[in-house]
Amino acid sequence: MIGFDAVAVRYPRTHTDALSGVTFDAVPGRFTAVVGPNGSGKSTLIRALSGLVRVSRGRITIDGRDVAAMPRREVARRVAVVPQREDLAFPMDVRDYVALGRFPHLGAWHGTTAVDRNAIERAIELTGVERLVERRVDTLSGGEWQRVRLARALAQGGQGLLFDEPTAFLDIGHEMVAFELLARLASEHQAVLMVSHQLNLVARFADRIILLHEGRVRADGAPNDVMQADVLEAVYAWPLVVTRDPAVGAPALLPLRRPAARP
């Protein structure tokens, strides 16, 4: 579905690559997570796919086709992106906001068709935001707003879903709801690709984890393979241990306090 093939990105007026030789793919039916410290290139990955930064070497493909050669709307019809931040300049109603997800399918003069309306209704239903649709987006709580943003991405109707830190600012309950929903979408044959800082949750939900460090893939594989203390310690530059989650047995990371300096 979404393939990164030796992708390198360098921002203008910088001397090092923000991404270098990044290769992995996100396939339908799987929950793929990209993790890594701040500045490791996670968001650049998403920006490169959206066409906001230019891929300097390698290529990004969707269903085998090079994204650089595809019209942007076509990319958007296949893969929906939910960026980390989204501040609406002017508030709108939730239903109108979800309907914006159909933008890549609409011509300038064409109204919404039955297909569009069905996609919108289905997205609203899947994310459970039915009772919010008459509200204005600026009246929503953080958790409701994330669900509504997810509904907009689902309304786009593509098989690929990309999320940049979808659970930042959410409490534990809402965070779990979001992860459960994404895992369900993956099980329903969506290709879910998530960028996250929540290693412990990612270890429980994701089928595959890609660990980025300084723009390169440092580890790639099933949660058990990637969640290795020595690797994570080196990448995050902080002492930590990897234990087992007592409830479900998934690998769990526990950062340690630095030993107090002796007088």
Place this chain on the structure above:
Amino acid sequence: MRLSHWCLLLAAFALACLLALACGTVSIAPSVVWHALTNASAVDPTSAVIVRALRLPRLLVAALVGAALGMSGAALQGALRNGLAEPYLLGVSGGAAVGAVIAVSLGAAFAVVPLAAFGGAVCAVVLTLFVAHASGMRGDPRVLIMGGVVVGAFANAAIMIVLANAPANAIRGALWWMMGSVSDATIGTAGMLAAYVAAGGLALLLLARQIDILALGDEAAAGLGLDAGGATRRLFVVAALLASATVAAAGLIGFVGLVVPHLARFSGARRHRPLLLASALIGATLVVAADLLARTLRPPGELPLGAVTALVGVPFFLGKLRSLA
């Protein structure tokens, strides 16, 4: 936006039009106005001339100017994601004023002034785009706004230098033009402006969905398949040209482009297609009403239209703000 709101806006516009045709130094009964428009031979020739040749062109130009400024403001605020954006903030008014002032101070024929104003406005828009381009962030709303403000400030400096060395009557002429007026409106002006407003308005309505998407920010827009920088620049150019056409027809009429889109949002328009239409309607109503006041408050003289729009609009806007609180 609810149907009842649309009906209310339409009724307000119709009422403003009727009053604009009926009221003035000579009051004309509404039924006579109607006949003068539909069957001029049925009314006395004086009334027919007043309605058809004097008040109708004025009404048309005022309505078109208001509609164009309203739509231009709505598009710019949405595309630049800034509720303070308006056509005049972006160098359009400054550029137009420079063009007009130079034409006036050179003693150019009166008919040349609008053309000079239009040329000045277009130059300012091109200069703003150039400033944004030179910065390397040519579609960035912040850069476009900064560019517009800087170009506007430059234009103001140029105006002062030209006026400092101009004869007194030229200064008066230039000032009067800068205060905005539709008193010289003819059917010809109205027709020309109508063509611009129709083309520009149609283009904005076609781009309305893109404005909806731009309001989400660059990254979300890219995720939905829209090139935000390109779309912002296109909208900027169309909105600026629309405002330039009004400047050529009626001089500088402030406040409309800034406040009318907010009034349209207050009345429930959220997506940009209805918002553009509502802004056109409210803008037209506001300028028609302001022109009516400008020529009836202190007859036989006239107040500057650009000032009256603000005088009429501010209390209305404050009332709406209060109702939100």
